[in-house]
Amino acid sequence: MSDFPFLSVLTGAPLVGALVVAFLPRTKPELAKRVALGWSVVVAAFAVALWIAYDAGGDRFQFRESYTWIPAWNAKFTFAVDGIALVMLLLIAILVPLVILASWHDADASKRSVPVYFALLLALESTMIGVFAAADVFLFYVFFEIMLVPMYFLIGSYGGHQRQYAAVKFFLYSLVGGLFMLAAVVGLWALGGKTFDWQSLLSAEFATNTERWLFLGFFVAFAIKAPFFPFHTWLPDAGGAAPAGSAALLVGVLDKVGTFGILRYCLPLFPEASRWFAKYALAIALIGIIYAALLAVGQNDLKRLVSYTSIAHFGFIGIGIFAFTTQAGTGAVLYMVNHGLATGLLFLVVGMFVARRGSSLVSDFGGAGKLVPALAGVLFFAGLASLALPGTAPFVSEFLVLLGTFKVNEPVAVIATAGIILAAAYVLWMVQRTTQGTLNPALKTVDGMRKDLSLREKVVVAPLIALILLLGFYPKPVTDVINPAVQATMQDVVDNPDPAPAVTEAAP
């Protein structure tokens, strides 16, 4: 079973599906949708098989495959996943079919080809899987860059208001980050022994200054991608303009490449530079939490609001990573998964509201719960999950992050906690202004607002709600998988990533 080329098949399958869908006749949009959905479900089933075949207590990297690519540079098609990458692959595979289902009518209104829209979604899935599955720096970079192309067209061709501006901004920001990383990748190759193999590079030694420059090259790319303050300004534009499904993938998965990259590349490859940079990283993560949350409170556009909330959440993930304890790191990775589920759900629900109302402005809603009670209920649930209410999955991860950080860095943990209060403010206020209170009379005249959740929409939200609750009460299946990988990662950076609680230290 372990000889089966799981990862290359998983990476390639959506791409094949994308090609098939793209060449379906434009006049048969329904066929294209069904093929795309069916294909993504097969991919999801395949990812679940991967999950089952993965041995949580086994080697750190599993399903290793390696094929010659460019011998002159030692660049190879090397795939391998650790626990962190595995859960991200599973998240992608689960989200994509739901996003396709949720986007069923997204492309209908545009004058553009419907099959191409779904082909782009599948192509995006392929590049996202590739970026998490790669265990070769060059291959990772290749996926990192081409990931931009389908997303660019998803935003630019099928987005809403200001889509051109948002698409170009998204592309340029990411490309700038990518080029910084290119310089660092070239440097890593030239100075690290002419190899791109992740495991060989682990043992490469660099001069202190060189290591810091290389670290920064990677970090800037990942910080833009994540996005961390102050590189975050592209996300509200992109998230606001993208179709709801693409936006869910954008913040749910695509941005995780940033934090994943920090965990996989910045920390183990440049441990000294990581320790040196940690205080700055913690600072910008903290600023991000507070600053983005404050901006989120003031937003009147639902999609932009949700984008800002996720910038704040990425601050928590950043803190969890740079606290350098296994507990906080596990919390951060768990947060990456849970944020994908919760914010993905939030974006999809907001998308359902926007599709009904034809506007994403908070002020165009008001009392919508009276017309569409079930939909409003789901929004409320997604909001609660997003603010990390106990019982929902994000709570576990946020708690782990703060607990793990508190042990080594109390002030940071305390300030970050303030972000939780702000989170309550922006979420509850958003829910209140859109669904509670007196009914906005304009809503009654909108046809779409009379229909509550359709069966299709129920199928979209139900699995996400179930997963959020399940992982809220029983996160063990996920933490078991990510814990060893996080521990190994943190071990690369600091000697003792599992500090004993302060109380026992004080005991005689």
Add this chain to the structure above:
Amino acid sequence: MDNLSLPKIDYAAVAPMLILFGVACLGVLVEALLPRSVRRSVQLVLALAGLVAAFVMVVLQSDKRILTAGGAVAVDGPTLFLQGAIILLGLMALLLVGDRSLEHGGAFVAQAAITVGSDADRRQAGRSQGATEIYPLALFALGGMLLFVAANDLLTMFVALEVFSLPLYLLCALARRRRLLSQEAALKYFLLGAYASAFFLFGVALVYGFAGGVEFGTIHDAVRESDRSTVLLFGGIALLAIGLLFKAAAAPFHVWTPDVYQGAPTPITGLMAACTKVAAFGALLRVLYVAFDGAAWDYTPILGGIAVLTMLVGAVLAVTQTDIKRLLAYSSIANAGYLLVGVLALSKDGLSSTMFYLVAYGFTVIAAFAIVTLVRDADGEATHLSRWAGLGRRSPLFAGIFTFILLAFAGIPLTSGFIAKFAVFGAALDSGEAWLVIFGVITSMLLAFPYLRVVVMMWLSEPGESTPSVSIPGGMTAAALMIGVVATLVLGVAPAPLLDLTANAAEFVR
């Protein structure tokens, strides 16, 4: 005088050049002897056959490493590789030159001497068949380029420079549409090119004064051992470099490029962007790596400054362009900067990565100009960018292909542009030229913007009233376009064979 004898010539080694010059001379005879009606097809077949034969000769002697013709010509790895590249790219450009299905009579004017705008001119623009002298002219130019990259002394190099430049000046002036622009471009190119040649010749004189000879081997020895004033040497290098950098379109000697690229008939622009660049950098590589490598410490910072300036000028000015041909011209200037980064690595990797870059860029740029020839309306090619708005809606296939080409220029992975950029940056960093790489990365960011603007224009804007549709390409344009696009993709996905080829070829004989 008894022992004066002709130098031994390895005819097989110089056969590619002899074939091209011979076929070009035959082409002149065809012009004189055959009736007008059959000239075009005879010329085209003759030219294509000549190029194919020359390419076969290059391939047949791929293992040859010798000096011949009394040391005037060096046939070695880089020579053969670059000659092969010039011939292949020339073949593609010639397919564009020969296509007449897009416009009645082709892209070239029938009689260049008729006054622009006169009645006779309007008549010939509408009805006449294009000139057929262009085929021998193009072959002379390509033959000169082959000699240029093989030249092993400065005088041979100068002769080759003139042989390939003069036909190009003429070819620039022969556009069927916008003839004034075309003639102005040719005049500009000729005048500035003549200055550049003069600088080059003066540089030869200074170097002769320093080294006592013009052969690269002699110069190489002199740089190591001569106790003469280095003023002569550095003055000579500077003046030679001006001549070569002019042809390569490096700043501050780039000013002709946008005007000439815009004014020349588009197939000729493609020829210049691909083949001239290969020839110019081939010669630059040989001069720096073979003759002056001993003085590398002294000229690297200055040429590095020129590389940085070239990348900056190309990238910054490309942002403001509104004409697609001018945009591609500035992009070609910026690419000259990236090529210089590879050249200045001054190592085997630098040599092989530069050669890879030349080939990768050449295929892509010819494909780009092939697309430019296709987007047209009643007045010929629609090169103003505003006219390209919404092209993706009108002709998704061609807009898609052009998008792919632009992504290659921007260096997105899975295109040859990315691999090429990675190769030159890697070579430069390996040689400790990190500052060049940093500027390369910064300018790449700037340069992404104009490309992206075209993509936005094509896909995200609504088609306007004046958006032309894309003409269905004739067989030859389609062939050139497909070769270029496939090469861009293949060199991006599976570059290993060409990388190996350049690595094996990367050794000069001295």
